[in-house]
Amino acid sequence: MTVRPPERPASGHPTLIILALAMGAFAIGTTEFAAMSLVPYFARDLGLSEPQAGHAISAYALGVVVGAPTIAVLGARLARRTLLIGLMGMFAFANGLSATASSYPSLLLFRFLSGLPHGAYFGVAALVAASLVPANARAQSVAKVMTGLTIATIIGVPAANWLGQIIGWRSGFGIVAGLALVTMVLVTLFAPRDHGGPRSSPLRELDALRRPQVLLTLLTGAIGFGGLFCVYTYVASTMIEVTKVREALVPLVLAVFGVGMTVGNLFWAWLADRRLNHAAIGAFVWSAVALGLFPLVAGNIWLLTFDILLIGFGGGLGTILQTRLMDVAGEAQALAAAAHHSAFNVANALGPWLGGLAIGAGYSLRMTGWIGVGLSLGGLAVFLLTLALHRRQERRVPDGCCPAPV
Numbered sequence: 474m475t476v477r478p479p480e481r482p483a484s485g486h487p488t489l490i491i492l493a494l495a496m497g498a499f500a501i502g503t504t505e506f507a508a509m510s511l512v513p514y515f516a517r518d519l520g521l522s523e524p525q526a527g528h529a530i531s532a533y534a535l536g537v538v539v540g541a542p543t544i545a546v547l548g549a550r551l552a553r554r555t556l557l558i559g560l561m562g563m564f565a566f567a568n569g570l571s572a573t574a575s576s577y578p579s580l581l582l583f584r585f586l587s588g589l590p591h592g593a594y595f596g597v598a599a600l601v602a603a604s605l606v607p608a609n610a611r612a613q614s615v616a617k618v619m620t621g622l623t624i625a626t627i628i629g630v631p632a633a634n635w636l637g638q639i640i641g642w643r644s645g646f647g648i649v650a651g652l653a654l655v656t657m658v659l660v661t662l663f664a665p666r667d668h669g670g671p672r673s674s675p676l677r678e679l680d681a682l683r684r685p686q687v688l689l690t691l692l693t694g695a696i697g698f699g700g701l702f703c704v705y706t707y708v709a710s711t712m713i714e715v716t717k718v719r720e721a722l723v724p725l726v727l728a729v730f731g732v733g734m735t736v737g738n739l740f741w742a743w744l745a746d747r748r749l750n751h752a753a754i755g756a757f758v759w760s761a762v763a764l765g766l767f768p769l770v771a772g773n774i775w776l777l778t779f780d781i782l783l784i785g786f787g788g789g790l791g792t793i794l795q796t797r798l799m800d801v802a803g804e805a806q807a808l809a810a811a812a813h814h815s816a817f818n819v820a821n822a823l824g825p826w827l828g829g830l831a832i833g834a835g836y837s838l839r840m841t842g843w844i845g846v847g848l849s850l851g852g853l854a855v856f857l858l859t860l861a862l863h864r865r866q867e868r869r870v871p872d873g874c875c876p877a878p879v
Contacts, residue, residue, distance in 0.1 A: 486663070487605045487606075489662075489663040490601065490602075490605065490663050490664055490665065491602060491605070491614070491617050491618060492659065492663070493656065493659035493660045493662070493663040493664055494557075494598040494601060494602060494618045494621070494660070494664075495617065495618050495619075495620060495621030495624075496621060496652070496655060496656045496659050497557070497561055497564075497594055497598065497621065497653070497656040497660070498595065498598065498618055498619055498620070498621030498622040498625070499621035499622065499624060499625045499629060499652060500561075500564065500625075500629075500649055500652035500653045500655075500656055501564070501591055501594065501595070501622060501625075502621065502622030502623065502624075502625030502626060502629060502630070503625040503629030503630060503633060503645075503648065503649050503652065504533075504568055504571075504587060504645075504646065504649040505533065505591070505622075505821070506625065506626050506629075506630045506705065506727075507629065507630045507633035507634060507637075507645045507649070508529065508530055508533060508584070508645070508646075509530055509702075509705055509706045509708075509709075509825075510630055510631075510633070510634040510637075510708075510709050510723065510724075510727055511633065511634060511637045511642045511645055512526045512527055512529075512530070512706065512707075512709065512710065513526075513709055513710055513713065514637045514638070514641075514642040515529070515580065515642045518641070518642065519574075519576065519577055519580065521577060522833075523707075523710055523829075523832070524829035524830075524832055524833045525577070527706055527707075527825045527826075527828070527829045528581065528829075529580050529581060529584045530584075530702075530706055530821065530822075530825045531821075531822040531825055531826055532580075532581040532582075532584040532585045532588070533584040533585065533587055533588040533591075533818075533821070534588060534818035534819065534820075534821035534822035535585055535588065535818075535822055536584065536585040536586060536587060536588020536589045536591070536818075537588040537589070537591040537592045537814055537815055537817075537818035537821070538588075538592075538815040538818050538819055538822070539588075539589065539815075540588060540589030540590060540591065540592060540593060541591070541592025541593050541596060541811040541812055541813075541814050541815040541818075542592075542808055542811060542812050542815055544556075544560070544589070544590065544592075544593035544811065545592075545593050545596060545597075545807045545808040545810075545811035545812070546808060548593065548807075549807060549808075552666070552667045553597050553600065553601055553664075553667055554660065554664040554665065554666055554667060556593070556597055557594060557597055557598065557601075557660045557664060558657050558660050558661060560590035560593055560594040560597075561590070561594065561653045561654075561656045561657045561660065562653075562657055563589065563590045564587065564590045564591070564594070564649075564653045565650045565651075565653035565654050565657070566650075567583060567586040567587040567589070567590075568587050568646045568647075568649040568650040568653065569646070569647065569650040570583040570586065570587075571583040571584060571587055571646040572643040572644070572645075572646040572647040572650065573643070574643075587646075588818065591814060591818070592811045592812070592813070592814030592815050592818065593811045593814075595618075595619075595810075595811070595813075595814045596807060596808075596809075596810030596811030596812075596813065596814060597807065597810070597811070598618050599615045599618065599795055599799075599810050599813075600799075600806055600807065600810055601664070601665070602614045602615050602617065602618045603615055603799060609746055610746060611746070611796055611799060612742040612743075612745040612746045612749075612792055612793070612795075612796040613739075613742045613743060613746055615742065615792050615795055615796060616738050616739055616741075616742030616789070616792045619738055619791065619792055620735060620738060620739070623731060623734040623735035623738050623788070624731065624735060625731070626727065626728075626730055626731030626734050626735075626785070627728050627731030627732055627735060628728075628731070629648075629652075630724075630727050630728075630731065631724035631725065631727045631728045631731075632648075632724075633645035633648060633649075634709070634723060634724045634727060635724045636648070638720055638721070684801060684802065684803065684805075685862065686801040686859060686862075686863055687798060687801055687802055687805075687809050687812075689855060689856075689858065689859040689862070690794055690797055690798055690801065690813075690856075690859060691798075691812055691813065691815070691816040692816070692855050693753075693794060693816075693852050693855045693856040693859060694790070694791070694794045694813065694816040694817050694819075694820060694852070695816040695817070695819035695820050695823070696820065696823070696848055696851045696852040696855055697757055697760075697790065697820070697848060697849055697851065697852015697853060697855070697856070698790060698791070698817050698820035698821075698824075698848075698852065699819075699820035699821075699823040699824035699827070699845075699848035699852075700760060700761075700764045700824060700844065700845030700846065700847070700848035700849040700852075701760065701764070701784060701787065701788060701820075701824070701845065702820055702821045702823075702824035702825060703823075703824030703825060703827060703828040703841045703844050703845045703848065704764060704767055704784060704824075704828075704841045704842055704845050705730070705784075706824065706825040706828060706841075707825075707828055707832070707838055707841050708726070708727070708730075708781065709723045709727075710838055711771055711777075711838040711839070711841070712726060712774075712777070714838060715771045715772060715837065715838050715839060716771060716772060716773070716774050716777055718774050722774070726774075726777070726778050726781055729778050729781055729782050729785070730781045730782065730784065730785040731785065732782065732785065733781070733782040733783065733784065733785025733786040733788070734785035734786065734788040734789070735785075736786060737785060737786035737787060737788055737789040738788065738789040738791075738792055739789070740786075740789060741755075741756055741789030741790065741792060741793055742789060742792045742793070742796075745792065745793045745796055746796075749793065749796060749797060749800075750860060752793050753790065753793045753794065753797070753856055754853065754856070754857075756787055756789060756790040756793060757790070757849055757850070757852055757853035757856065758853070759783075759786065759787045760784070760787035760790070760845075760849040761846050761849040761850050761853070762783075763780060763783035763784045763786070763787055764784060764842050764845035764846045764849060765842065765843070765845075765846045766780045766783070766842070767780055767784070767839070767841070767842030767845065768837075768839035768840070768842040768843055769842075771838070771839050771842070787849075791813075791817060794813060794816075795810065795813050798810060798812075798813050820848070823848070824844070824845070824848060827844050827848075828840070828841040828844055831844060
């Protein structure tokens with residue numbers, strides 16, 4: 474397994490660079506998770522069933538899946554700073570359109586467009602963050618950028634949900650558009666100026682797709698993270714219909730989820746910089762247990778709130794797998810980093826879709842927890858297979874020879 478040495482940026486203070494990148498993560502996190510929490514409200518406004526409204530979440534995720542690898546390949550020769558600014562401009566425009574959606578088809582289209590820049594932004598931002606520090610601190614540097622997303626689940630998502638209750642769900646998307654414009658300004662001011670990678674090219678980036686370890690790591694995230702999204706998408710509905718609490722309590726519980734995710738993101742990143750594979754296995758086991766508790770505690774607001782905290786804590790898996798992709802992607806760093814977010818948004822589409830199928834078939838909203846357990850254990854199984862294949866390949870490499878690409 475070859476680890477690329479960090480590339481020192483040409484200029485810029487690392488803290489200000491991280492702050493600028495984290496603001497974009499905050500904007501993306503707000504729209505991604507707030508849309509899930511707003512499902513009951515735009516379903517009501519547009520005359521949709523909740524499973525239908527959940528398809529808007531899947532449309533956004535599909536945009537990420539399509540946009541991340543496409544933009545990473547086409548933008549391979551662009552300067553990272555230029556690409557980040559352009560992606561945030563696209564993100565602002567698409568979320569502004571989402572706030573104007575007047576029908577189910579237009580909502581699906583605008584959410585799809587909003588998802589296009591998501592994965593590429595996080596992929597490029599992760600590479601920039603990793604380039605600021607030594608190799609043994611990469612996960613924690615990436616985690617600091619991702620903290621923007623997790624803080625969004627504490628502040629941005631509950632605020633958007635609260636505004637959705639008070640003045641309408643459209644305000645949530647309008648706020649995100651404004652945050653994206655702020656990010657453009659910060660990236661312009663603080664991101665290091667670069668001239669693109671002289672060795673980068675679309676064909677070189679596509680090399681990632683022939684590496685089994687890259688593909689299996691992506692599959693791990695695509696399956697394993699679906700459980701969190703399955704529960705989170707319908708948690709507002711669960712609280713209203715199963716727990717029987719006032720809607721005003723929903724933002725508070727969503728904030729608790731964000732606290733768990735923020736602390737978990739930093740903890741799992743710290744562990745990943747020391748024991749990467751152990752951190753991944755631990756995160757999967759943690760998530761499976763926390764999601765398995767969800768159906769059992771859904772009727773009690775106090776136990777449910779504590780379990781939501783535990784489920785959020787397992788959300789640090791993303792930083793772990795992002796770091797592993799840096800190790801196994803070789804020269805195709807941009808595509809692998811962006812494709813990571815495609816994989817996680819396959820999970821973002823898969824989890825709500827499976828949850829919607831169960832609810833549409835007449836099962837209780839509690840069922841989302843059991844589906845989540847199955848997806849977490851499925852992701853763990855794929856990851857263990859990935860490690861076994863990697864060890865088998867290492868044993869086949871004769872002493873003194875260079876290992877084949879993984």
